[in-house]
Amino acid sequence: MEKNQQIAASVLELVGGKENISFVTHCMTRLRLNLKDESIVDDEKVKKIKGVLGVAHSGGQYQIIIGQNVPKVYKAVCETGGFQQHAAIEENLDQPKEKLTLKTIGSNIMNYMSGAMTQLIGVMIGAAMFKTVLVLIGPDMLKLISAESDTYLLLNAIYNAFYYFLPVFLGYSAAKKLGANVTLGMMMGTLLLVPDFVNLIGTKESISIYGLLSAPVQSYAQSVLPILLAVAIMSVVETFFKKVVPDVLSTIFVPTLTLAVMVPLLFCVCGPIGGYIGAWVGDLLIGFGDVGGFVAVAVVAALWEFLVMTGMHAVLITFAITTMLQTGSDSFVLVAGGIATWSAFGMALGAFFKQKNKEEKAESFGYFVSGILGGVTEPVLFGVGMRYKRPFLALLGGGLLGGLYAGITHVSTYVLGATNFLSVLGFVAGGTSNLVNGIIASVLGMLATAVLTYILGGFEEEDEVEKAEELEPVLEI
Structure with a gap:
């Protein structure tokens, strides 16, 4: 039996059949059932259905947390049970309004x-x-x-x-x-x-x-x-x-x-x-680079991908290109940006090894491949970082460590262009020591981020349930 139909059949059986359901709808992540008698349902058995992340009792509904696949499961439930299909509803309509604080605003x-x-x-x-x-x-x-x-x-x-x-x-x-x-x-x-x-x-x-x-x-x-x-x-x-x-x-x-x-x-x-x-951010970081030395490289490497996500890296790129044209090399922005890119590869790699869901593992591996071969980091930034929040902390840590090593060893890059694994070729013109240290810094950023993502990522089932129910970010503004 097709996967979604199997989930639907198991759900209907364990909630007491279609006769016990008065209404069924869904939101972005949850199948929402109005049951005539909730007491007959064994939550633990429902949680064990392959494809179910958890259950919740809220707003007078029995809510089965499916995740992003919920529209297909909902369609299968309606077809199997003979229910009328409705458009998705607001995710948190049954949640009480929160007080406006710095945390809630962030x-x-x-x-x-x-x-x-x-x-x-x-x-x-x-x-x-x-x-x-x-x-x-x-x-x-x-x-x-x-x-x-x-x-x-x-x-x-x-x-x-x-x-x-x-x-x-x-x-x-x-x-x-x-x-x-x-x-x-x-x-x-x-x-x-x-x-x-x-x-x-x-x-x-x-x-x-x-x-x-x-x-x-x-x-x-x-x-x-x-x-x-x-x-x-x-x-x-x-x-x-x-x-x-x-x-x-x-x-x-x-x-x-x-x-x-x-x-x-x-x-x-x-x-x-x-x-x-x-x-403003660019001028601030450039000024910091003039006085910060190796620490500045580490800070920019830690923050670089966040600047890229918001489009605020353009000033730094302009500064780096100007430096490259004037001196033939750059030991600040381009070096930090390259290490940050490798750190993003590491975030995808760490997620791949940590995640249990096969579809999510496949997605993360795809992010890693598109990054390290194609030089594209946006998928992992938004697909892992923005989705789970905590991997951003790993990205900060990995970029900081890689950038710190590059700054201390005075790594310079001599070539503009590649953002994939070929970016290490930009270190060649600086000699063997520069090449070795550049590779070490890049790999250090990637591996450190991968390990931190594995530790902090929060990809376990209970974290998925929390994400689906609350979508509460770890990074607070």
Whole structure:
């Protein structure tokens, strides 16, 4: 019997059959049953069903925690039991409202970002695998195709189709997470990438919005913060207009008025904020690098992937390229960034060895392969780090250790480009000692992160249940 049907059949049998169920629905992770008599159900037997992560009694419902596979199990339960299918409901609608504290604010922010990003993991890893194939058969490795070939162009385009247009995908998933209009969310993303504005980059510094405000002209491709902030504000603006606009006019005027308000906010507030924060952080870290020595390398290696996730690494990259052009090498930003990348590989590796669920192990192995061969770290950052939170602590620790070793041994890189395992070739021009120390620093970052991820990752069944029930982040803002 097909896996989901087997889970459905076992669930129906152990809850007393379809005759004991008055209503069935689901949320993002849980199968929610309204039972006529909950006392007849043995929780321990239900927990032992292969594919079930746990159970909960909440909001007058018997909730069976399935995880991301719950829509398929729900469909199988409805088909087997003859129940009418309904759309998924809000994950935590039966939870009491929390008091607004620093912890809850940080938790809500992390849950919003996590909820928006984890919806994209499937297509993210798919696009990354095409980049991996491109690197393998391309001119840098097997040399089966040239950079001018149609195959190279196609594989690169598939990768860029996701990562360049990330704001559009995020606009959809963030709006869905908040219960806002998903097409309006996508509209926010497309406005950031529309060619009419992109073509202005380098030709003028600002554009006029409604003839009243000035917005800077800059690139938002692959950015994260601007669209997440914009959709969060948009959901509030849209809700307001839904309340004040009569129903008969809402189809036309709610989206129109929402866009009218959001356009200046998008270009004058949400869009630039990532650039401003990035510039500030970049200037701070560059200043720290001037006085911090080997400690600065360690700090940047620990923080690098977090800067990449939010698009705030651009200033540091510019600084590194300038240094490389002036001196022929860099012993700060590029070295730290390379070690951080290897640490991200380690996070995927640690997750692979720790996880028990076969599907999740396969995903983590895919993250590792796409990273170490293709040089793509976003899948593991969002698929492991953002999903489970605690591996981020491992990433910090591994990057710090690798960066500390590189800083103490004065490792320098002499080549721009590779972000996969070939990145160690950038150490060759510095001599044998530089190459050996560069490799040690990179591998140290990876192995330290893998071990820390294994220890801190929280991939056990009880941690999965906690994640599904509370989605409570470990990293507090």
